[in-house]
Amino acid sequence: MTFDNAAPAAQDIQQLFDRIAPVYDDFNQQLSWGLHRIWKQMAVDWSGAAVGQTCLDVCCGSGDLALLLARRVGPTGTVYGVDFSPAQLAIARQKSARQFRLAPLHWVEGDALALPFADGQFEAATMAYGLRNLTNLTQGLKELRRVLKPGAKAAVLDFLQPQSAWLRQFQHWYLNTVVVPTAQNFGMTDEYAYIAPSVERFPLGPAQRQLALDAGFSSAVHYPIAGGLMGILVLTR
DSSP: OOOOSSOOOHHHHHHHHHHHGGGHHHHHHHHHTTTHHHHHHHHHHHHTOOTTOEEEEETOTTSHHHHHHHHHHOTTSEEEEEESOHHHHHHHHHHHHTOOSOOOEEEEEOBTTBOSSOTTOEEEEEEESOGGGOSOHHHHHHHHHHHEEEEEEEEEEEEOOOSSHHHHHHHHHHIIIIIHHHHHHTTOHHHHHTHHHHHHHSOOHHHHHHHHHHTTOSEEEEEEEGGGTEEEEEEEO
């Protein structure tokens, strides 16, 4: 399946993440030189998650951020990871089964546009590389706000189009001459070719901030990181 510059349908995205699940963690590790772990930890830090809290990771994928949240909140807290890809959730369950001294973890198959949780259920939330893939960004942000308690924070990590011309050129080169050929070695060329057009469609930091404010968040700050190749949107309910 090949994606062009038009946004793919939700079912196509779900099937894509099911297919890449077996190689997803190894691929992320190789292509980020391990830096994805630092960026994810930054998102957890900026979410404000604390010991004993009930937290949520939306679009949890293979579970990295949910596991970081579970370490942060400890055995007296609770963490929910929600994703619409059963294959990714299966890997998340396997990873969490090998961990100790964590908060109780609940893996939930669900839609980020209609989260299966009560209003005001969570004290902190994260999302990594998920917002960009939603078919309705505003609805996804509204749902994220809905399930947070008043005053709670969420941190949303994702790719970003750099403002610097040479960094944009570097990002384009990297995605098309490093990511896609590496994916070819995993037999996943088409599955990873979608990243470049998805980044091009994704709103820049100021536009993400405005979308969050329009969705009802009381404050929204966007922080470019990794030289502007990534960004973290920090939201307050």
